[in-house]
Amino acid sequence: MTMQPWFTEAKLGILVHWGIYAVDGVAESWSFFGGDLTRDAYMRQLDGFTASGYRPDDWALLFRRAEAKYAVLTAKHHDGVALWDTRRTDLSTAASTPAGRDLVGPFADAMRRQGLHVGLYFSHCDWSHPDYPSIRPSSLHRPWVDNRYAMPAPGDEDPARWERYLEQVHRGQIHELLHAYRPDLLWFDGAWERDERQWRMKELREEILRLRPDTVLNGRMLGYGDYATPELGVPIVRPEGPWELCYTIGDAWGYQPGDAHHKSVRELVRVFAETIGHGGNLLLNTGPMEDGTIPPEHADRLAGLGGWIRRNRDAVHGTMAGLPYGHHYGPSLISEDRRTLFLVCFDAPRFFTELRGLRNAVLSVSVLGTGEELGHRVVGGFPSRGVPGVVRINAPVLCDPYATVIALELDGEIELYRGSGEG
Template identity: 80%
Template sequence: MTMQPWFTEAKLGVFVHWGIYAVDGVPESWSFFGGDLTREAYMKQLGGFTASRYRPEDWARLFARAGAKYAVLTTKHHDGVALWDTERTELSVAARTPAARDLVGPFAEALRRHDLRVGLYFSHSDWSHPDYPTVRPSSLHRPWVDNRFAMPAPGEEEPERWEHFLEHVHRGQIRELLSRYRPDLLWFDGAWERDERQWRMKELREEILERRPRTVLNGRMLGHGDYATPELGVPIVPPEGPWELCYTIGDAWGHQPRDTGHKSVTELIRVFTETVGHGGNLLLNTGPREDGTIAPEHADRLEGLGRWIRRHQEAVHPTERGMPYGHHYGPSMLSRDRRTLFLVCFDPPRRFVEVRGLQNAVRKISVLGTGEELGHRVVGGFPSRRVPGVVRVDAPTLCDPHATVLALELDGEIELYRGHGAG
């Protein structure tokens, strides 16, 4: 599977969870699936979803200022409510809410005007369509999956209805998204409720790429996606190939007024640099209100992250995965030619910053954002056996309030020592 270069170079995307769940500020889809409220009460929110202040141009400008290169909109969550005027079901904001229009097209158009790639989230699951809960998977690998919104009772399967759903609704709506909006990325979710063969995932991938060959597909396709999608925490051991961390600014995905646990700009920069240093992208989530406005607390944090990225642009674009942890106490990134090493320091160094296992000589060290040049010395090592000493870099005079980045220019492409030392 060949990854499109733009994706691995992007580093930051914005995830947008927007739907009728923002009207009452309840968890998206899960609130009726888990029984916190009835499906009827959940669907009453259709009457309050207005999108009256939806300005996708403002969204796109904000995302660009945040340093994002793409954004992903939830076109249909597990509740089955489409944000576009789908011809496949009657359950859409265009047909059933005061918004009364397509919300996906303006999103895609605004992103492209600001040179942002278009990502569309689509849930395989549909807990509202009558033909969805008609077959059971070969095994239930999550206990809470056996729910009447998702599964028929044992012995009550109707395979012909499942085939109708799969072709007419599932594949039909994906075809609509592809033909109408030409997404650069399809971000799937909800695949856990059936097995790979029931979803026809291999065939789905082939059809998507036949229609739009350069579409990037996320990993939630049961083995047929292009990259891994961990969420809510930087992996201790990062995936080998391309990957993306989806992460919330607060604690919730969709807008919930009670969600006040907003992460600070410093926390988000830490997660961002740890992700990029491990070779991934950060997909940072915001949940707009029902009227289409983004909460000031979320906008402020996106703006703050963007200011930090602009000050430290060299360490972000274009760079690649840095050193494994242990060589430096923090994330690191490498320039594309692998001759400049960027060290991220979360805490202001008191006397020096250490780099261990660096075989290269260091030509110059400077602080991104201030340009201050720093001295260094090499301590210890066993040169005759090619065991390098520890590079100790003098502490900078001024440190960034969020995270300081040091640029080490090397005498060639980076070479690391990974042995146990000379005995």
């Protein structure tokens, strides 16, 4: 599977969870699936969804200010409510809410005007469609999916209804998105309720790429996606291949008025640096209010993260995953020519910063954002045995309020020592 270069170079994307669940501020789809409220109560939110303050150009400007390179909108969540004028069901913001219009097209157009790649989230499952709970998988690897919105009772299966769902709704709506909006990325979710054969994932991938060969597909396609999508925590071990961390600014994905645990800019910078230092992208989530307004706390965090990225642009763009753990106490990145090493320091160095296991000579050391030149020296080592000493770098006078990045210019492509150091 060939990954589009724009994705691996992007580093930051914005995920937008927006739907009728913002009206009452309840959990998206899960609130009726899990029984926190009835489906009728959940669907009454259709009557209050106005999108009256929806200005996608403002979103795009904010995302660009955050230094994001792509954005993903929840075109359809598990509740089955489409944010575009789908012809496959009558459950959409265009047909069933006071908003009365397509919300996906303006999003795609606005993002492209600001140079952002367009991603659309689409749920494989649809807990509102009558044909969806019509077959069962060979095994329920997540027992809680045995729910009337997802599964028929044992013995009540109807394969013909399942085939109708796949053709008319699943593939049908994906075709609509591909033809109408030409997404650069299809971000799938909700595949866990069926197996690969039942979803026809191989055929789905082939069909999408036949229609739009450059479309990036996320990993939630049971083995037929392009990259992995861990959630809510930077992996301890660097994942193989391209990947993306899905992460929230608050605790919730969609807008919930009681969600007041907004992560600070410092926390978001840390997660971002750890993610790109591991070779991944950060997909940072925001949940707009019912009218389409992004909460000001989220806008502030996005702007703050973007400011840090601009100050440290050389370490973010045109770089690759950095050093394995043990060489530096923090994330690091390496320039594409492998001749510049960037060290991220979350805590302001008080006396010096150390770098272990570097075979190269260091030509110069400086602080990104300020240009301050730093002195350095090599301490210890066992040169006759090929064991390099420790590079000890003087602490800068001025440090970044969130994370300081130190750039080391090397005498050639980076070479590391990975031995035990024994003589």
